[in-house]
Amino acid sequence: MGFCADAGIRAILLDIDGTLYPRHMLHARMLRSMFPSPIVAARYNRVRKKIRLVQETAPTVPPTLEGFRRRQAQMILADSHRDLSEDACRLVERRLENQFYDRWPLYFASIKPFDGMRDALVEARSLDLRLGVLSDFPIANKLDVLGVSDLIESACCSEESGYLKPHPAPFSYLLDRMGLLAQETLFVGDSYDKDVVGAARAGMRSCLLKRGYGAGQRHGGDASTRYPAADLVCGTWQEFTQRVLRS
Numbered sequence: 001m002g003f004c005a006d007a008g009i010r011a012i013l014l015d016i017d018g019t020l021y022p023r024h025m026l027h028a029r030m031l032r033s034m035f036p037s038p039i040v041a042a043r044y045n046r047v048r049k050k051i052r053l054v055q056e057t058a059p060t061v062p063p064t065l066e067g068f069r070r071r072q073a074q075m076i077l078a079d080s081h082r083d084l085s086e087d088a089c090r091l092v093e094r095r096l097e098n099q100f101y102d103r104w105p106l107y108f109a110s111i112k113p114f115d116g117m118r119d120a121l122v123e124a125r126s127l128d129l130r131l132g133v134l135s136d137f138p139i140a141n142k143l144d145v146l147g148v149s150d151l152i153e154s155a156c157c158s159e160e161s162g163y164l165k166p167h168p169a170p171f172s173y174l175l176d177r178m179g180l181l182a183q184e185t186l187f188v189g190d191s192y193d194k195d196v197v198g199a200a201r202a203g204m205r206s207c208l209l210k211r212g213y214g215a216g217q218r219h220g221g222d223a224s225t226r227y228p229a230a231d232l233v234c235g236t237w238q239e240f241t242q243r244v245l246r247s
Contacts, residue, residue, distance in 0.1 A: 002243065002244055002245050002246045003186070003207075003231070003232060003243060003244045004124075004127070004129060004186065004244055004245060007186070007205060007231075008183075008184060009129065009184060009185065009186045009205065010129065010130060010180065010184040010185070011129060011130035011131070011132065011178065011180050011184065011185045011186070012124055012129050012130075012131055012132075012185070012186050012187075012188060013131075013132045013133070013134055013171075013174060013175075013185055013186070013187045013188070013199075013204070014131065014132070014133050014134070014187075014188045014189070015133075015134065015135060015187075015188065015189035015190060015191070015194075015195050016133060016135040016137075016139070016142055016143075016146075017135060017136075017137065018189075018190035018191065019188060019189050019190045019195075019209055020113055020114065020117055020142075020146050020148070021111045021112060021113050021114060021117075021146060022112075022114065023190065025111045025112070026111075029104075029107040029108060029111075032103075032107055033099065033100055033103065033104075033107070035099075036099065037095070037099060040076075040095055040096070040099055041099070043076050043079050043080060044076065044096065044099075044100065046079060047072060047075045047076050047079055048072075048164065050075060050079075051071070051072065051075065051164055052164055052165075052166070052167075054075075055163050055164065055167050056167070059162075060162035060163060062162065063161060063162030063163070063169065064160070064162055065157075065159050065160045065162075067162045068159045068160075068161075068162045068163070069093055069096075069159070070089060070093070071162075072096070073089045073090075073092040073093045073096070074089060076092050076096075077089065077092060101138055104137070104138065104140050105140040105141045108140060108141065108142050108145060109141065109145055110145070111142065111145055111146065113146045113147065113148070114236075114237050115236075115237065115238075116236065116237035116238045116240075116241065117146075117148070117237045118146075118147055118148055118151075119237070119241065120237045120238075120240055120241045120245065121148055121151045122151065123241055123245050123246075124151075124245055125151055127245060129245075130153050130178065130180070131151055131152050131153055132152065132153055132154045132155065132156075132174055132177075132178050133152050133154070133155035133156070134155075134156060134157075134158060134165075134170055134171065134173075134174045134187075135155075135156075135157055135158065136157070136158045136159075136164050136165055136170075136194070137157065138157045138159070139155045139156070139157060143155060153178065154174065154177055154178050156170075156173065156174055156177060158170035158173075160173060161173035164194075165191075165194040165195060165198040166193060166194050166195075166197045166198030166201060167198065167201075168198060168201040168202040170198070171187065171198055171199055171201075171202035171204060172202055175202070175204075182202055182203030182204045183203060183204075183205075185204050185205065186204070186205045186206065186207055186231075186244070187199035187204045187205070187206045187207070188206070188207045188209055188240070189206070189207075189208065189209065190208070190209050190210060192208055192210075192227050192229070192230065195208070196208050196227065196229050196230045197229055200229045205231045206229070206230050206231055206232075207230065207231060207232040207233070207234060207240065207244060208223075208227050208230040208232070208233045208234070209234055209235075209237070209240065210227075210233060210234075210235065211235050211236065212235055213226070213227070213233050213235055214233055214234040214235030214236065214239045214243075215234075215235075215239065215243065216235075216239075217235040217239075220235075232244065
């Protein structure tokens with residue numbers, strides 16, 4: 001039996017960047033996001049890493065998209081040793097919207113999906129498996145560009161929960177939104193530290209999609225040792241289809 005049938009999986013939840021399409025395409029577009037201000041881009045990237053650390057012990061208040069964006073702005077101001085006034089926070093939020101959030105739909109209009117990805121999701125839907133998406137970045141138009149928006153029941157950005165992966169809150173947020181139990185879902189992502197570890201913390205099963213590390217791949221024998229929290233490691237979407245969906 002396939003993994004989903006054996007494990008009683010009713011839904012597959014998916015990361016986007018690096019999972020549905022190659023990560024090098026993400027990196028190329030993030031380079032474009034360095035302009036018009038490389039300084040703002042550098043502080044944005046640095047603060048996102050800091051948020052993943054501080055969110056483990058200091059909650060986002062309120063745990064919403066607005067709360068997250070405000071926290072992000074405050075940390076960028078602190079990183080640049082500036083005052084945390086209301087006006088200053090609003091200015092930073094507007095700058096981030098102008099340089100990143102507003103421009104990403106244009107930047108991601110040319111991404112190409114992994115071979116076999118849509119076929120795998122079509123087969124999953126034919127098995128009555130529900131599909132959802134959770135990304136640390138805003139979804140924008142990515143699902144339309146990748147040609148899978150018709151297959152996805154629900155899609156959300158981690159920021160909507162007030163937290164970033166691997167905090168369990170984003171995973172629980174999507175589960176609640178879809179009315180699912182953690183133990184009946186499989187999360188698929190390309191990041192072990194963010195996707196697999198985060199899904200495990202939320203009580204979900206997980207599949208790491210990482211080229212070169214699936215069964216029969218060049219590092220196949222190392223997968224279970226290198227990625228112990230992953231229930232499965234697949235090197236391609238074709239392998240995912242065979243091992244996860246088919247008997």
